[in-house]
Amino acid sequence: MLVTPLDRHLAVLLVRAPEGSIERWTLPWGVPQASDGTLEGTAVRVARGALPSTPAWLEQAGAFADGRRHPGEVDLSVGFVGAVPVGTLSSPGEDAAWFPVSELQPLAPRQRAIVSAAAEGLRVRLDYAPVAFRLLPPAFTLSDLQRVYEILLGHRLHKASFRRALHGAALVEPTDEWRSEGRGRPAQLFRQAVKRRRPRRRTVRFDLLP
Amino acid sequence: MLVTPLDRHLAVLLVRAPEGSIERWTLPWGVPQASDGTLEGTAVRVARGALPSTPAWLEQAGAFADGRRHPGEVDLSVGFVGAVPVGTLSSPGEDAAWFPVSELQPLAPRQRAIVSAAAEGLRVRLDYAPVAFRLLPPAFTLSDLQRVYEILLGHRLHKASFRRALHGAALVEPTDEWRSEGRGRPAQLFRQAVKRRRPRRRTVRFDLLP
DNA sequence: TCGATTTAGTACCCAGTGGATACTAAAGTC
DNA sequence: GACTTTAGTATCCACTGGGTACTAAATCGA
Structure with missing residues (x-):
């Protein structure tokens, strides 16, 4: 599929x-x-x-x-x-x-x-593989990425939290390109960052259990 | 397997x-x-x-x-x-x-x-199915449950946080039985609770991505 | 030209969580 | 009766999630 x-x-x-x-x-x-x-x-x-x-x-x-x-x-x-x-x-x-x-x-x-x-x-x-990134071209805006996550999760996400978590995990790095798409302020393009911070230990999540 | x-x-x-x-x-x-x-x-x-x-x-x-x-x-x-x-x-x-x-x-x-x-x-x-509970008998102690999670995750968990999250999700209910196993204070037996609180919305987890 | 609108991005606040330390409680061991 | 072991709780702190509100930069339209 x-x-x-x-x-x-x-x-x-x-x-x-x-x-x-x-x-x-x-x-x-x-x-x-x-x-x-x-x-x-x-x-x-x-x-x-x-x-x-x-x-x-x-x-x-x-x-x-x-x-x-x-x-x-x-x-x-x-x-x-x-x-x-x-x-x-x-x-x-x-x-x-x-x-x-x-x-x-x-x-x-x-x-x-x-x-x-x-x-x-x-x-x-979604949490274990870079699926969302693979649904986008190599350079993308953070709004693009957030939109993909929203599509996959089925609900809206909070913009500031999304970006804070994203930058906290050092998953993207800015390029020096900007994209202007119709109206609105142009967005900076980002690419997936190769640098890896050691993955944090998995914690328990009880809230998703049926 | x-x-x-x-x-x-x-x-x-x-x-x-x-x-x-x-x-x-x-x-x-x-x-x-x-x-x-x-x-x-x-x-x-x-x-x-x-x-x-x-x-x-x-x-x-x-x-x-x-x-x-x-x-x-x-x-x-x-x-x-x-x-x-x-x-x-x-x-x-x-x-x-x-x-x-x-x-x-x-x-x-x-x-x-x-x-x-x-x-x-x-x-x-682990997060989506009650695997840990199925690796235990119907009645179990919270230490038992924590031990199973530790086995599956491969590292130690914090006792107080584990219980706070567990009770917060209303996943277990106490029985009136206690189990004394060798030395140490006897532990209360719990069973998986049937009552369901509506599952919280999934949030994004960037920290597990490779 | 000057708003109104749209999208991008940031700042601040507050409640809730994860996790550390430290404590009490109740059993067995010597 | 002191010590050890396991169960379970309390308190504190840093950080996160998410809400509101703000600024920035573009287009549209009168």
Whole structure:
């Protein structure tokens, strides 16, 4: 499942299903080949078939094999989530399209399950992997980054706190470029910082438990 | 992969490999059967073959299919992590044994990869699923619970903060039982509370990013 | 030209949290 | 009965999250 930020929502790339299918759209998918090497290799190959470039981030979302139907009639599917930087594929052409994850086209049942699991996996991985950064180009404004986090978390964030935490973790460094986008004050562009402060010890979080 | 807390470490259940295998031990594993229904059904069946009861918690850790060798010569393995409450299987018998996850017996390469991914997955899920509670019996002391969290996180926690956060989230409720274990003051037994306070909004955590 | 509007970015305040130290409480050990 | 061990609490402090309010720099429109 390839995702990108689109218009304050998370969008999923669907491709047109072949003639005769029940559903009109499907997730991009494919069967492993010997030349793929690993499962991730297969996922990269499938993704490159639908994109002008390789996803900026890719991770497995799980295996799915309950009785639910899959368009290829395969027994077992291994789902992946891939992050596509905003604007990478703005005109997907005739045979593909981005759909907001909340208003997807009808999908085969197993693909629907993959989308749910992958979207949930994205949120869980937010804290442990630079997913949000991979959904943006190398240089971005802090408002861009905050918007991505808001899309992924599903609610608004506080601007000052967001920046304080960001700078506190030394995760971004300013470039000397500025971007003026329509009206409003131009924003400074930042890039992800390579310097690493040693990660803080994980603490316990009881508030997220069901 | 079945895990349980054992002596301040996380332990993994291994079973003796059949005669003629390269390694002497393997993870419990099995091939899906039609009667299993789902992948999780298969995992439950496999777990029950090695345990006196069903694991208290079970979740998929991912699919593994790179070239690495697996004892059953299967193309693809789907790994699961299962939590076994402490003391459930204290004497596994001749053909099985608990090993600390840090000092495992030699395993087939793919199983080694499954153990690594599953252990990492456990830590990630700690915040979102009641894993720690499922590694304990229904009634437990707060020191027990803290010890499990320390085992899973890999470092000591602060007692007062741990309890403040725990009570703040209303996650446990006291029973009227006390447990006296050797010396020291007896500890009150608690159980997981069913009442739910609405979960707080997820905030951003930059400090865990690589 | 001069507001009004929009977006970027900062300053300040306050409540709540994480974590350290230090304490009391209740059991067993010698 | 003093000492040790484990349970559990109190107090203090630094820092964080998040609210309000402010300044800065751009466009739009009358």
